[in-house]
Amino acid sequence: MKKGTILSDILIILLVSSFIFIGCRKKSEAEKAVITVKGSDTMVNLSQRWAEEYMKKNPSISIQVTGGGSGTGIAALLNGTTDIANASREMKDVEMEKAKSSGLNLEQHKVALDGLAVIVSPENPISELTIAQLSDIFTGKTTNWKELGGKNLPIVLYGRENSSGTYEFFKEHVLGKDKNGNQNEYASSTQVLQGTAALGEAVARDIKGIGYGGVGYFAQRKDVKILSVKENKDSQAYSPVGDGGQVMYELIWSKKYPISRYLYCYANSNLKREGKAFLDFIVSPDGQNLVKQMEYIPLPK
Amino acid sequence: MDAEILKKNESSLAGEKISPESPFAKKIAKTTRIKEALIKYFFAVNGVMALVFIILIFIFLFKEGFKALEHIGLLEFLFRSQGSAGGAVQKIYEWYPTSSDPKYSLIPLITGTLVISLPATIISTIFGVAAGVYLSEVANPKAKEFLKPVIELFAGIPTVVLGFVMLVIGATFFNDLLNPANRLNAFIAALGLSFVIVPVIASLSEDALHSIPDDLRMAAYGLGATKWQTISRVILPAAFSGVSASIILGFGRAIGETMIVLMASGNAANLTFNVFKSVRTMTATIAAEMGEVSHGSDHYYALFFIGIVLFTITFILNLIAEIIINKMRKKNRFS
Numbered sequence: 001m002k003k004g005t006i007l008s009d010i011l012i013i014l015l016v017s018s019f020i021f022i023g024c025r026k027k028s029e030a031e032k033a034v035i036t037v038k039g040s041d042t043m044v045n046l047s048q049r050w051a052e053e054y055m056k057k058n059p060s061i062s063i064q065v066t067g068g069g070s071g072t073g074i075a076a077l078l079n080g081t082t083d084i085a086n087a088s089r090e091m092k093d094v095e096m097e098k099a100k101s102s103g104l105n106l107e108q109h110k111v112a113l114d115g116l117a118v119i120v121s122p123e124n125p126i127s128e129l130t131i132a133q134l135s136d137i138f139t140g141k142t143t144n145w146k147e148l149g150g151k152n153l154p155i156v157l158y159g160r161e162n163s164s165g166t167y168e169f170f171k172e173h174v175l176g177k178d179k180n181g182n183q184n185e186y187a188s189s190t191q192v193l194q195g196t197a198a199l200g201e202a203v204a205r206d207i208k209g210i211g212y213g214g215v216g217y218f219a220q221r222k223d224v225k226i227l228s229v230k231e232n233k234d235s236q237a238y239s240p241v242g243d244g245g246q247v248m249y250e251l252i253w254s255k256k257y258p259i260s261r262y263l264y265c266y267a268n269s270n271l272k273r274e275g276k277a278f279l280d281f282i283v284s285p286d287g288q289n290l291v292k293q294m295e296y297i298p299l300p301k
Numbered sequence: 302m303d304a305e306i307l308k309k310n311e312s313s314l315a316g317e318k319i320s321p322e323s324p325f326a327k328k329i330a331k332t333t334r335i336k337e338a339l340i341k342y343f344f345a346v347n348g349v350m351a352l353v354f355i356i357l358i359f360i361f362l363f364k365e366g367f368k369a370l371e372h373i374g375l376l377e378f379l380f381r382s383q384g385s386a387g388g389a390v391q392k393i394y395e396w397y398p399t400s401s402d403p404k405y406s407l408i409p410l411i412t413g414t415l416v417i418s419l420p421a422t423i424i425s426t427i428f429g430v431a432a433g434v435y436l437s438e439v440a441n442p443k444a445k446e447f448l449k450p451v452i453e454l455f456a457g458i459p460t461v462v463l464g465f466v467m468l469v470i471g472a473t474f475f476n477d478l479l480n481p482a483n484r485l486n487a488f489i490a491a492l493g494l495s496f497v498i499v500p501v502i503a504s505l506s507e508d509a510l511h512s513i514p515d516d517l518r519m520a521a522y523g524l525g526a527t528k529w530q531t532i533s534r535v536i537l538p539a540a541f542s543g544v545s546a547s548i549i550l551g552f553g554r555a556i557g558e559t560m561i562v563l564m565a566s567g568n569a570a571n572l573t574f575n576v577f578k579s580v581r582t583m584t585a586t587i588a589a590e591m592g593e594v595s596h597g598s599d600h601y602y603a604l605f606f607i608g609i610v611l612f613t614i615t616f617i618l619n620l621i622a623e624i625i626i627n628k629m630r631k632k633n634r635f636s
Contacts, residue, residue, distance in 0.1 A: 009345065068598075156483060157569075161589040162399040183401050188409070191485060191579045192568035192589060198468075205473060206484045 032062040035275045039073020039086030042114060042165025043263055046294045047086055053290060054281050061274050077266055078102065083275050085266040088114065088165065105269040111282050113297035115215040115252045115260035116170055117240050119200065119224040121207045126150045128228040128237040131258060134174050137210060140187025145208070157190040158199050158211035166196075170212050173259055196295075200224055215240045215260075216295035219247045231258050253300040260297065359612075366609040369602035378407050378606065396570040396581075398590070398600040405603050407610065409572040413580035416487045417562055418555035420576055421494035425555075426548050428495070429502025433544070436503065437510035438532050449507070456500035464564030467493035472565065481577035485567035488576045493561040498551040505550060509543025509629065510536060542632075546625040553618035557611065559584040583607045 037047055044067040051063035068076075073085035074095050091099075091108070099106050118134060120126060126148055129137075136142040137155055146152045160167045167186075175184040193199040196213040203211040204223040218226055219241045228237035238257045242248050251257040265279060281287050288298040369378075380392040381404050394408040432452060436445050467489050475492075476484045513536055521531040537544065559582075567579030568589065587604050594601045 009342070154482070161568075162397070168399070185397055185400055188395055189569050189571055189579070191483065192570075192581065194563065194589060198564070201468070202485065206476075209484070 032060060033272075033274045035061065035063045035084065035272075035278060036082045037063060037065045037084045037086060037265075038068060038076045038082040039084075040070040040088040040165065040263070041067040042088045042169060043086040043112075044165075046112065046263075046291065046296060049290050049294055050278075050282055050287055053286070054278055057281075058274075058277075061278075063278060074266060077106070077268070078104065083267065083271060084279070087264045087266055088169065088261065090262075090264065091266065106266050107269050109265045109267070109279055109283070110262050110299060111265050111279075112263045112288075112291045112299060113252060113260055114165075114169060114263055115240055115247075115257065115297050116166065116173075116212050117215045117218045118210065118212050118227045118229060118259070119203050119218055120210050120227060121203060121205075122223065122225045123207045124150060124225060126227070127225070128230060130230050130233050131174055131176075132232065134229070135176050135184065138170075138175055138186055138190070139184050140189065151207075153208045155210060156206055156208040157187060158193055158202050158206075158209055159186055159190040160196075160199065160213070161192050161194070166213065169261065170259070173261070174212075212259075214295040215247055215252070215297065216292065219245050229258055247297070249297060249300070252297050263296070362605060362608050362612060365602060366605035369599070369606035372599045372602055373405055373606075377405050378603075380406050380408065394572050396586070398603055403599065405599075407583070407607065409570045410581060410583045410586055410607065411610075412572060412574065413487070413566075413570070414556055414582040414584075416574060416576055416580050417490045417494065417566060417582055418552060420488065421491035421498060421555045422548065422552045424491065424495045425498035425502050425551050429499045429547070429551065430506050430544060432499065432503035433506030433510055433547075434532055434537070436507045438528070438536060449504070452500050452503050454500075455496055456504075458496065460497060460558065460560040461564070463493050463496050464561040467561065467565040479577070482575065483567050483569070483577065483579040485565055485579055486577050487566055487580045490562045490566035491576070493565050494555050494558055497558060497561070498554055501554055502547045502551040505547030506540070506544045509540040509547060512543070512629075513539050540629075542625045542629045546622040546629070549618050549622040549625070553615045553622070556618070557584060557615050559588050563588050583611050587611075 037051065044065060047065045051065050055061060055063055070085075070087040070089055073082065074087060074091060076082040077085035078095065078098055091106070096106075118129065124145070126145065129148065133142065133148060137148075138157060138159075140157075142148065143155055144152065145155055159170075171183065171186065175186065178184055191202070193202055193211075196217045199211045199213055200218060200221055200223075203209040204221075218224060222245075226239055226241050228239040230237040236256075238248075238251050240248055240252060240257045240260075248257070252260045265282065267275060267279065271279075283299065291298045380394050382390050383393055393404060394406045395404045396406055396409055397404040436449055436452075440448060468485070471492060472484050472489050475481065475489060481488070517535055517539055518531060521535045526534065562582045563585040566582065566585065568581045568585055569579040570581045570586075571578055573580060587607055590600070591604055594604060
């Protein structure tokens with residue numbers, strides 16, 4: 001082979017491979033009506049599910065869901081870069097004022113609830129705890145079950161990966177803030193498991209263990225014990241799940257069970273027709289069925 | 302050359318004598334030449350593709366990962382200095398990337414990786430080299446023919462299956478037996494990893510031992526050495542570089558393995574050297590957090606930076622092993 005052909009070989013290879021890459025590029029979907037949804041990471045999966053189902057029924061509409069956090073979503077709504085903002089908290093006063101000053105009329109839509117169950121091994125004699133006790137357990141201040149009236153065994157903590165919404169929700173609602181107003185962190189000895197199923201598996205087999213996860217998921221499981229939780233030591237303790245394994249929706253709706261919150265969608269009142277139809281779908285029986293499927297709590301009837 | 306032979310074949314098949322100068326022969330020669338060239342380029346493209354993709358991945362990884370240095374800073378990846386109440390500055394080694402005051406120390410992740418991969422490599426070295434010696438020196442050809450594929454089959458077990466087995470069966474067994482601090486711990490993960498690394502070390506060290514010339518064995522036997530003396534004093538020292546290369550490759554595999562450690566190690570970002578405690582590796586951190594991290598955030602770039610650290614470590618380990626193996630090959634050729 002002549003020396004000069006090596007160069008032409010390389011050129012041809014580069015040409016061919018560049019054609020392959022060009023071929024991989026997606027075709028644009030410019031002709032569809034696009035609705036963008038941005039916000040809470042807790043709600044990304046749920047929102048994605050709603051969007052998929054809605055797009056199946058209305059193929060002419062494209063709904064694009066992204067995460068980034070409730071704050072990011074609301075900020076994007078305020079500067080007009082998204083149509084709908086997902087939020088796992090209510091809008092703050094600062095954000096409300098910002099909306100007013102820029103002449104936006106934002107509407108709040110409650111779309112679902114999120115409730116977390118605290119679980120231990122069925123062999124663990126403890127059956128109820130206060131929020132303060134849970135905070136001490138998960139921040140690593142309480143390290144032995146004996147201190148809570150249980151057996152003389154060290155406490156082993158099980159949690160979720162730090163980018164999951166469940167992790168954040170439990171941190172904010174249960175771990176709380178220290179006396180300087182800083183958010184408490186989980187103890188670094190907290191074991192991180194992939195998903196609620198693996199966490200349930202680990203807690204079920206570990207008499208020293210304690211963990212948390214969606215109420216809807218653990219209601220079905222017989223091999224873990226769901227703790228009753230009380231706001232403080234004088235109030236009454238409530239379990240989010242009844243004796244028969246059914247989720248106690250009333251207790252969660254009335255906030256008697258303390259580890260729960262509403263999930264919201266925020267949108268401008270002059271949202272385009274397609275967006276409004278999507279929000280209507282979310283609160284319709286079909287949309288709320290998907291909420292149950294995704295192991296969240298549907299809205300009160 | 303090949304084109305000419307083809308041309309001759311085709312013309313003889315046609316059953317008539319065609320002079321190479323005739324227009325028909327020229328036409329055949331041209332089409333075959335084009336076909337040959339196309340086939341050549343097709344294979345070349347496929348071969349070069351691997352290189353292209355590695356380079357693209359390399360560029361992507363470093364492009365994303367180095368943004369972490371702009372956003373977070375190199376020192377933050379080691380520790381966070383925090384002034385305590387007494388005025389003394391305290392170094393904090395913690396991985397809390399999603400906190401309101403994020404901490405990005407990689408130290409607990411790096412120690413976590415080592416606390417799992419070092420025991421795994423030690424366990425696998427013992428069993429892997431022993432298996433390699435057995436296959437190369439002791440086993441009769443029939444047993445070898447059967448056992449070698451079986452051992453290599455172990456490397457083909459999906460790691461998620463091994464992880465699941467360790468999570469469900471292994472963890473329970475060792476929890477009852479040893480009562481460790483954590484049910485899921487570094488030791489369980491190391492045991493799971495060994496199933497993957499033993500075949501790597503066994504197969505490669507068998508190759509290394511096998512490539513030792515028979516002259517050495519004969520000489521040892523001739524001097525009256527027993528089988529064990531031959532293996533331990535002659536063959537193993539002679540194949541030392543090859544065997545150590547296999548151990549280094551096994552170590553690299555242990556550091557890069559994800560699924561088993563993700564499932565069996567418990568993933569607590571503990572700064573500990575206790576193998577019976579739960580630890581978290583660099584690979585598991587990327588796998589667990591990449592799925593739900595928001596793109597373009599500091600956390601996202603930090604995960605890519607972990608990727609660079611991992612890539613660099615495994616790259617260096619593979620390079621060392623490759624150099625050792627190459628040297629060994631040259632040495633054996635001239636001995």
